[in-house]
Amino acid sequence: MVSKIYPWEVSLTTFLLLIFPFLLSAQKQAVQGRLQTKDGKDVAYANVVIKNRDNRVVSFKTSDAQGNFMIALPDTANNNHLVLEIRHLGYKQVRLSLNGQDFYKIILEEQTIDLSQVEVKSKPSIRRRGDTLSYQVSNFAKGEDRSIGEVLKRLPGIEVADNGEIKYNGKSISSLYIDGDDLLADRYVIGSKTIPHGMVKNVEVMQNHQPIKILQNKVSSDQVALNLVIKEDVKLKMTGQAKLGLGLPPQYDSEINGILFNKKYKMLNVMKGNNIGEDLSLDFTAFNRSVILSTIGNERPDALLSTGTVGTPNLPKPRYYLNESVAVNANNLLNLRNGLQLKSTINILVDRNQLNYNGLSDTYLGEDTIHYSERQALFRHPFLADFTLSAEANKKSHYFKNELRFSYSGDRADANMFNNGAALNLRLTSKVRDLSNRLEYIPELHNRNVIQLTWYVNYSNLPQQLFLQPGVNAPILNDSVAYQSTTQSVQTPTWFNRLSLSYGLVKNKVKQHYRLGVLNELQHLESVLRLNQDDGRTLAFAGSKDNDLQWSRHRLYAEANYEYKARRWETSLALPLAGQRIGYKDPYFMLVRNQYQLLFNPALRLKWMVNQEDYLSTNYTYSNHMGNIGGIYRGAILTNYRTIQVNNAGLQERSSHNVGLQYNFQRSIAMLFMNAGLNWNKSIANTIASNVVNQNISQTVLLPLENNVSTLNTHIEISKFIFALGSAAKIRASWSTTRYNQIINNELFPYNNRTFSLSPNFEARLWSWVSFNYRATRTWLSSKVITNGITSVLPEQYMQYDDQHVQFVFYIGKNLFVNIAGRYQSIKQNNRLTYFFMDANFRLKLVKLKSDLELNLTNLANVRGYESYHINANNIWYSLYDLRGRMAVFKYSFNF
Incomplete structure (x- = not known):
């Protein structure tokens, strides 16, 4: 038995120990400020969000009862490329570029709102309603992701094994629904690998899930299921992908798929x-x-x-x-x-x-x-x-x-x-x-x-x-x-x-x-x-x-x-x-x-x-x-x-x-x-x-x-x-x-x-x-x-x-x-x-x-x-x- 040793055989553990202090130090920067109106009134519980040049959330916080906020940032973050957004119902939205200041005093302008016309466009990344937990896919997906399975691996609380099995907080899911329909039954790997994440609006985790409607509230269940909520604009037509790959030594990789998810x-x-x-x-x-x-x-x-x-x-x-x-x-x-x-x-x-x-x-x-x-x-x-x-x-x-x-x-x-x-x-x-x-x-x-x-x-x-x-x-x-x-x-x-x-x-x-x-x-x-x-x-x-x-x-x-x-x-x-x-x-x-x-x-x-x-x-x-x-x-x-x-x-x-x-x-x-x-x-x-x-x-x-x-x-x-x-x-x-x-x-x-x-x-x-x-x-x-x-x-x-x-x-x-x-x-x-x-x-x-x-x-x-x-x-x-x-x-x- 002969063991070959390659030039790259330097333990990655050593590498991580070297960069770990750097990762820890990524919390030292902070952006502080106070929110007030023109007449000096504090604006409490406003949503304060910091985004990067790709409009992705870097960090966020809620202002306290006195309108103060402090948000930690990584040292590696470049303030010249970050934007501060403040949103609060009853006030106009504020959006300004960070310029390296340590403290920002921000004046919010009040506005009258016709509640019948309110449309909620900015939703939290994750929300709970009863036994259902909903993840907003767009807030977790990255540019390099293609399938919904790649996004699932990134969701907190969700684990995707090498064989494709999905677990939520340690428990295997029973089904992967698509807009409430069990299209794939217990063979859902093809779905997580094929469905583009851009088609999915939310991933819902349904705990204590009873799939048979007549037995709901009649027979308890400890099952966990996932439901992919499909975006409305992609339900109207069939989508798909055709792929052809060639390589050396002589190799090929081909695929064609067709996807259609509407109500009928x-x-x-x-x-x-x-x-x-x-x-x-x-x-x-x-x-x-x-x-x-x-x-x-x-x-x-x-x-x-x-x-x-x-x-x-x-x-x-x-x-x-x-x-x-x-x-x-x-x-x-x-x-x-x-x-x-x-x-x-x-x-x-x-x-x-x-x-x-x-x-x-x-x-x-x-x-x-x-x-x-x-x-x-x-x-x-x-x-x-x-x-x-x-x-x-x-x-x-x-x-x-x-x-x-x-x-x-x-x-x-x-x-x-x-x-x-x-x-x-x-x-x-x-x-x-x-x-x-x-x-x-x-x-x-x-x-x-x-x-x-x-x-x-x-x-x-x-x-x-x-x-x-x-x-x-x-x-x-x-x-x-x-x-x-x-x-x-x-x-x-x-x-x-x-x-x-x-x-x-x-x-x-x-x-x-x-x-x-x-x-x-x-x-x-x-x-x-x-x-x-x-x-x-x-x-x-x-x-x-x-x-x-x-x-x-x-x-x-x-x-x-x-x-x-x-x-x-x-x-x-x-x-x-x-x-x-x-x-x-x-x-x-x-x-x-x-x-x-x-x-x-x-x-x-x-x-x-x-x-x-x-x-x-x-x-x-x-x-x-x-x-x-x-x-x-x-x-x-x-x-x-x-x-x-x-x-x-x-x-x-x-x-x-x-x-x-x-x-x-x-x-x-x-x-x-x-x-x-x-x-x-x-x-x-x-x-x-x-x-x-x-x-x-x-x-x-x-x-x-x-x-x-x-x-x-x-x-x-x-x-x-x-x-x-x-x-x-x-x-x-x-x-x-x-x-x-x-x-x-x-x-x-x-x-x-x-x-x-x-x-x-x-x-x-x-x-x-x-x-x-x-x-x-x-x-x-x-x-x-x-x-x-x-x-x-x-x-x-x-x-x-x-x-x-x-x-x-x-x-x-x-x-x-x-x-x-x-x-x-x-x-x-x-x-x-x-x-x-x-x-x-x-x-x-x-x-x-x-x-x-x-x-x-x-x-x-x-x-x-x-x-x-x-x-x-x-x-x-x-x-x-x-x-x-x-x-x-x-x-x-x-x-x-």
Whole structure:
């Protein structure tokens, strides 16, 4: 392992320490003054605003009861380019240029106002009305911003993750509405990336959001949603953008989109193609899909086969993603006069990508260490075709929705690899067929109570086939006789049905909801492991029979929910009770089981409003989970080229206690947001995985032994808009510890993993022509055996990871932007690995031609390889990935 050191490897932390006093000193200047009338009367509570040459607010204050004001300014601010504005109802507006004076005595002239003619044109940047917080986009956007997603990252209290997920004060949003319509559902990334911020007037944060109108004030909700308020003048016509980019080495980046947002019809249709490393599958990410499935109760197993142990580097995907991608994302919504809303979504993706990987791993045992090496060139061909049609009527008197969804997707992966020095060719094919329909109907009765009917039905299948050549692990699989190839096939067709009916008593102080329902699940796991011999024969694996496992789950459940809200207190209690029968059988293993369970999963939530904006909440949940078909099959499955999975236990049963405490602090007008939380979870299962590891293969068996896992985590997050800097500063800290057990080579190892992470993020306008952004993450990881004072023969694993990002944006005139970005990474385990990446972007806005010219230069330092470490329990992995190297792309965009 050789770590290259580049000339730019000077820690950005040192750089920040050098400029930090400069940033602190940016508060020393001040503009003071007094507001009076001609007759000497003080003018109290006037709005005093200082703006720069671009008419952007630098700072503001309100005069006190005596008409005095004092506004702090950065030392870097040039008074010759600043303007002082005074506004007060009943007085003429005053606007004067600052000339370096320390004190300004300003005389205001009174004027008579006809209130019927008053039009409010200057609104605050942020305002609150009830549970809705509204940000004025124009006051946060910058000249270099294009999409609304770029502006969202700058809003105080709002966080946008690298994968596009949006959070408000630490909580993930449930939906991104466009003028009140849910055009994109939970796949809103394409919207935040495509919608120009110039189309959006306000961003509204809706807390305690209940999306179903008939349930408003009847069923409480702690959901948070965003609503983009579209400007009136852009609703009348379709807008869009056409983009074409070409570059060296031979590259292309193309896109065409069409956007129309009016009251009757909304559309956001995008077609993209590129080979510059942009992963288009992220546009189809469904952030709360897992929440929906868990609510439904579907516990289908994940894919059983994989290409192996290759992970991905902790880098932005364009650094290493070698791709050829085409995607279509079409979202259309029609509002009919009768209140019915029709919506269609079409998602299509065709992709080819490549990942080159070298890896070493060490598994530490009591008296031995297992070394493993791997080199792999992985070629993947994923595809996706997903279609959704829905009809919805969301009225005060009733709610109706029917959603039909069909998805056909899959992947073909080919790999040329060396496994401990032995050459191996691998092919894995996976195809998913998924058809579902969800119906929901909620009418209001004459007595104002409500009933709710929900019916969800689904069919899915995931056939997979793994082909390895030459045959692997002959001593275990083929009685030490070399053979030509290995074929592992598996599929699990699934039928799922859930039907429920509920009745809500919503007129009293204690709102009550009672639900009855039935759940049915039928699955069939078939697997075949075949060894293709050199003489042309195909033999079954002698160490185990194939799987022919039939599975059924039937559940009858009842649930009572109680909600109480009085003044500052809000309480909800859920008491679900279910009787369940699970049956499974496999004639090859003479396996016949029928199990009956009574499941009780209560949940309690308490919320106390400290004041109008702050609240303290706590929750407790006890849950019983039963395993699925993926944990009870008896026949061996070769899940990848070096792992065999079998089970020797009954159905997994796991009970969990979860306790959480959350404090949410908001000062909307001051633009200060903070949230802190503590969460503890303890899980007890009746099975534990036992791994038998040697130099060539790992065998995993599920054993009937009790396994306890406990996790404690805490976090604090602060976001504040600093007027002197003209942007938000954010910081987040988190700490977690997890205790669990694992069995390796018949030895029990109780482990404790700990993680601490600190992430600051701030932006500053240093001068009128340059801005500065800094964000970083430092993470400390440790993993050790719990020995209770006895010296362990296994070493404690420790790793420190630093990721620092600095960005300068230079404003050359009004329409030319130069963006210089540097990223420094450091990974410390036994030794230290350091990297520095540098990118540059030049963008010229041709306003009259409605066009942009852009030159994008990436990886200017030409870093071609990336090494990293990963630790967990008694394992340490070293990985080396190929990167894309230096690239240049010239783009032309036309806005229509």
